[in-house]
Amino acid sequence: MPLQLVLALRPLGCDTPVLPAAQWPDLPARAADLLIVDGDGLDGAALLRAIRAHPAHGHIPVLLVASGEARALRRVAVEAGATDVLVRPVDPLDLQIRARTLIDLTRARLAADKTASLMDRHVAGIRAESESREREIIQRLMLAAEFRDDQAGDHLTRVAGCAIAIAEGLGLSEAAANDIALASTMHDIGKIGIPDSILLKAGPLTDGEREEMKRHAERGYRMLHDSPSRLLQLASEIALTHHERWDGTGYPRGLCSADIPLCGRIIAVADVFDALISERVYKAAWPLEKARAYLVEHRGSHFDPACVDAFLSRWDDIVGLMRDRPAGAGLA
Template structure:
């Protein structure tokens, strides 16, 4: 009986290790897909890595536990994976989008959620939630569902703020980068409109630390191994 119990314990451990390895491989594949999407909109490809670390740090600053913050680091980089399904003539258009083009662009949130939500693994469910909700707006003016206030999951509200700030300070095909100071002003202007006031306040209170984290990611260029690590 003891041998049977020991064998069952070993089989259970081997099963868990195999499942973890499959999950890690799946995660890395989705990150590479996200990177391919990001390269179409950012020629450095570092944006998605920065979003992971910034989301983790901001979650901790908001008082969330380590487990949730770590999940955010791993899930947030996949927020825009759905852009892989958006045509270049829309994604890279140098001028304003027409209403029809904006409708096409907005589909990336639902496309990303569909790609990520096919897995029952908690990490990918969180990533799907982020993809689906990071363009919802606190005042209900966002997409795809027009969610308002705390009806928007915390994960989406966090990524909305860090993505907005980071994107503003990046050079894009249709505009130069804004300074950190101007980006913080623009973030402040959207407090309570686009973004959760509490999350904006915490970001602003810790802006120097978050900017240093962003700059450290730019300097050290951490890869996916570090991003998906324990």
């Protein structure tokens, strides 16, 4: 239990000005359980306001003992910050009862604050543990994608790096950029359900195979969207919308412009760029400058213009990322 401290502030005299609370010699630096103020001979309201301005005493109960007309005194005192008022003449027993009640109030508040602090730490611990588990789940899903396609790991890493560059170029916070990047690593998770004969085909796809390949967007969304995890919900949105186009000609739902979630618009730029510069069995890798020119050419048709501009604003970072994680022999 806290120390039961009752501090009585006595009048300084009618002609003595009320000093700011921080300058009052009688106010302790640490909080008290109760302040009893003898307000006679002072501007009681000014004294109460000075006490409330003191950082250690903003929420401590203050009992004002003063002379005057009871109703007017109480109104002025409470408006100035008093918790309770005793009007002279004072019954000593009444003073004792009031003081004990107010001290109990302080102790209850302190106990509540302590409980709230413990709960905050507990909740923070649970949140940190939950986020750690979410990240582990995402990493394991990335491994699942790599088992199907041994080129997937580097592709996902490069897309995530581009996503951070675009998000930061758009002015998103570091935390938001990191969330989009992490969630982006599952943008093609729906391809787990595509047969190897289509997914790993060494050559152009037939119309039917292409339609089957397109289904990965909806499949990825269905795999992730009903999770309570904030990151997995973000990942489901990316999986569903990263093949939508700014002009509405994309799939699976034909969304256009701002109807496409920002995360999907960001990953559309990052994913296409990396696909262009990556070597595949059916195509050679494009040089970086050629892939950059493609983004500029399709700015406002395939891609959100703001996302392309953000990407270009971080071009030096993109070049560094691609040199650290080369996608193919065609890099320039």
